[in-house]
Structure formats: structure tokens, C-alpha cells
Amino acid sequence: MKTYEDLEGDGGSNIIGQVVELGEKLRTRLDKIKYKVALMSGKGGVGKSSITANIASCLADRGNKVGILDADLNGPSIGHLLGVGNDAQLDMKDDGLEPGIGHQGIRIMSMDMLLKTAETPIMWTDADDATASWVSVMESTAIRELLADTNWGELDYLLIDMPPGSDRIDNIRSLIPELAGVVEITIPSPLSQHIVTKSITKNNKMGVPIIGLIENMATYVCPHCDKEGKLFDGEDVHKLSERKDVPYIGKIPFDTRVSRSQSGNLFYKEFKDSVTGQAIAEAVDNIEKFTTK
């Protein structure tokens, strides 16, 4: 009786050929992008998307062509922050979907742009018995398509706004093996630091380069007098960075004007000379230094 190797081809679906073709499509797209950087936090609510948007703003302000992939599929906020509403018309071409063009020409792709209304949640089937494994499969597939089927064009930086937690990095790492690195974001609270430590440990184990640790909401800046005050009690984030041997690349104070970016320009563009604006610029200095070394 013949064995597996004796029979030419596969079962008839050419699975390997299809997988190779998908890989080539993704590669063609990614090869036009110089640096891919993921921004992660362990805990949600630490201002990761807002930091991502403002780092993009600073990079664009320095003449870089920048894109953002909103990998937070179930909590997308990049479109909102960059001024691309859910009602924006999609422009589908034969070779891919055109990205949304946000403030300062930043190209974005987010699940929020693909859903019928701003209030529509992401559901991967109309059926009422969608299994957790099906949802997980579809999320991985969606990330691949958002990356590979968006006409990003030539970019200097593609920032990937990750969802809270560290599970999605496995997915991103397998799709983008040349990932320049990840930026870990935490706030000073002990809980946030506890969770981001897990993310750092995981990335170290996986061999994912860590560009550095950003301490967001490190202090509170009075918009009237620029005086800083403490927002959270917690261990000094410098200590965490030393303990985990991760560079401390930015201490970003909270500024109430950050919320203006939801309706007007991005905070950095408008307030680059503020204490917070300068702190963002310093973090970007470190990111550029790391990626271009």
C-alpha cells in the first residue's frame, strides 16, 4: 500500500501553496515599512492608545511617514483619537483596502472603521453559539488581514497599538518576525507595574526586543502653572526598569488637554512645548535611537 510520501500533492486543497501565497502577500506589504514597533501594556486603562497616537504625532512631526495598526480589535480607539470616524467611507481597491488618513497624514487601520455603526460590537458570527476557539481563530485571522490587506504604502514607522495583556504578541511576532521591538507602558500604580512585569518577562522569554519602559501618568501637570503633582502611590518605576533590565525611556506626566485630541488635533502637535509634550518627544528620541541604531 502506498504511503503519504508516495502520493503527490496534498489532499487537493493545495494548503501549503495557499499558505505560501498568503505569506508572500504579507511580506510584500511589510517590506515597504522600515520599522515596526508594538506598544503594549499589561493592564488596560494606562493610556496606551493615547501614548501611541502622540508618539505617532511626534514621529510625523519629525518628517516620518507613519501608520498605526489598531490591534485592539475589541476596544479600538485609534480612529477616534486620530479623527477618522466610523462613518468614513471605505475605499476598497483590488489589491487592498486604503487606510484611513488621520491627523498629520497618519495612516490608520482599525476594526472600528469596518463596522456598520460606531456602536456595533465585533461579533464573528450571527449564530448564537460561537465558540471561544472560533472567536480566537477569527481574531488571529483578522490581525493578519488588517496587516496584509491594508495599502499602507511606503512607511518609516508602523506602530501597533496592542490590546491590554500580552497574549496578542505571539500572533504579532509570528506575522512580523522583524519587529523592531516593543514599548512597554505602565502607570506608577503597583497593580499596573505588577501586570506589566509579566508582559516584560514574556517578551524576554520569547526573545522579543524591548525598546524600553514608559511611565505614563507619572505626575499631574497643572495646565495653568505647569506645576507637577503626584497622581499615584507606588514603587518607583525606575526600580522596575532596573530589576527587569529594561531601559526607562520616558516619564510622561498626565495633562488634561490630552483629551482634546479626541475632537481636534493630536495633543503633541498642539502642545509640543508643554512639559508633557517634551516628555513625549524624549520617549520618541529613545525609540528612534533604538530603531535606527
Add this chain to the structure above:
Amino acid sequence: MKFLCIPCDVKMEVQTDGIMPEEKQNLAMKFKCKKCGHSIAMLTNKFETEFVSKLGVEMGGATDVSKAPMAAVSSSLAQAKEELKATNPEDDLIWTEEAEQRIKKVPFFVRGMAKKTVINFAMEKGITTIDAKVMDEVREKVGM
């Protein structure tokens, strides 16, 4: 995965016109021995098909449906924008709402093949409107 016809000792071939997946993400694929004509069906449960789908490939070979940008997202997202869904190739046939709903329930990675089977059947018979009755006939014809 390959299938061997033991009496003939030859590889069985996938029947691209013989697939009619069940609607609850079960998969049924027909294989036929070219030599003796014997047919078998590979049946998988939804958990097995979910793992295949992670590869983003189509059973029976890639079609225009799977090659279109955002194919999986557009065909699987419950409430996607219409212009995203328009990425699927158009055909001249009219699909009734019920038939559309039924084909939508087919997992995306076999939807192209299932749709092609229904379209081929309709064109052979000169049918211009695909409704639930036509889909039942197709299922009966392919024997699954």
C-alpha cells in the same frame, strides 16, 4: 491530509463540485477514486474546522473569494460595512435573502467552494434566482 483508495492503491481526488458544508461549521468533503469511481466523504466537526480556518486557506483550493482583500473579515464579521462586503465577486444570479443567509453560515474558508457549487448547479439548470429550494436541491445532488 490525503486519501488512498486501498483496492486500487491510488490517491483519491477531492471533488470540488461535491462539497456541501453543513451550516454549523461542520465540513463535508467528497473524495473520489479516479480508477474505480468509489467515493468517500471526510466529515469534520466544528472544532476541527476551526483549526483549519486559522491558516486562512480554503478547502478545495483558493478561489476569488479567499483571494479578495479582507476576505475572512468581510465574510465573517456579523455587522460589517456594506462596502467591505462588496469585495466578494459579484455574479449575475439573484440570491434570495434566505439563500444569502444560508450561504453566510458556511465557514468562510469553504464558502467560496460552496458558493461555486451552487452557482454551477444553477447555471447548468438555467436557474436565475437562487433560493432555499435550489440550495436543498444542490445538497441532495451532491449527496450530503
